[in-house]
Amino acid sequence: MKIEAVWCSNQGNRAQNQDKTGEYLGEQAACFVLCDGVAGDAGGEQAAALACQFLLEHAGQGNPCQPEAVPGLIAQLQQMIQQAQQQDQAYHRMRTTLVALFINRSTLQAHWVHAGDSRLYLFRNGYLCQSTTDHSLVQKMKDAGFHTGGLPDNLLYAALGTGNPQDATYSPTLALADGDVFLLCSDGFWKRYNLAQLEYTLRLAHTPSEWLTLIEHQSPPLSQQDNYSAIAVWIGAPQESTLLQILPLEEKVAFQTPNCQRSRR
Secondary structure, X not given: OOEEEEEEEEOOOOOOOOEEEEEEEOOOEEEEEEEEEOOOOOOHXXXXXXXXXXXXXXHOOOOOOOHHHHHHHHHHHHHHHXXXXXXXXXXXXXXXXXXXXXXXXXXXXXXXXXXXXXXXXXXXXXXXXXXXOOOEHHHHHHHOOOOOOOOOOOOEOXXXXXXXXXXXXXXXXXXXXXXXEEEEEOHHHHOOOOHHHHHHHHHHOOOHHHHHHHHHHXXXXXXXXXXXXXXEEEEOOOHHHHOOOOOXXXXXXXXXXXXXXXXXX
16 A cells, blocks of 8 residues: 655744654555654753654664564663763753654554654544644643643653653554545644644645645744644545545635655655
């Protein structure tokens, strides 16, 4: 089954871009990784780069990553980040979020892992499902039924670099269907757009690069824009299932072009 992917990563108004993205697309396996260095602590960019590189190097061996192997990989990654923290005291608290998608092209199955508030969405038949739950204080309070007004939404209780083995959440295995679309994104990206915008633009798009372009057009730059990055992964022929309905969109379109890179295999 064909896999087509495109990514974009933007610095926003920040001094540096701490978001890191990467992919491996092989004959038997595919892996897509997005990390976002945790702001407020020095070394977030380095932690994100280390995590992204580690998982892609493992994927580059060419064999599908089995779900039962992922916790061990994350444990190794945690140790690597801790070692880097100890080697440079300036980075002793460096942390990063993570969302990684693993695809077995032989069995047509997928699974993922995430830590922090970087998200994975699954679009099936043109409808959106947020497949990860943020490891944030705001989300935990929402789940408990508490009011969160005025509470900062970037307070994380889990991220890679704390050394806690419970910092990551692992998905069950998903059987892929022709037309599935995955979206991996940092919090700077998903905070810009609501779910209706994402669904609407998906139904209009014929390619993943066109989809990210349409998404980007839905929102003007924000005055305090965080880094914002995303990876769109199309399985098979999504346009045949997503161009089913055209729904009205209330938001006005503001045009600008994202920085996109594309791959297909």
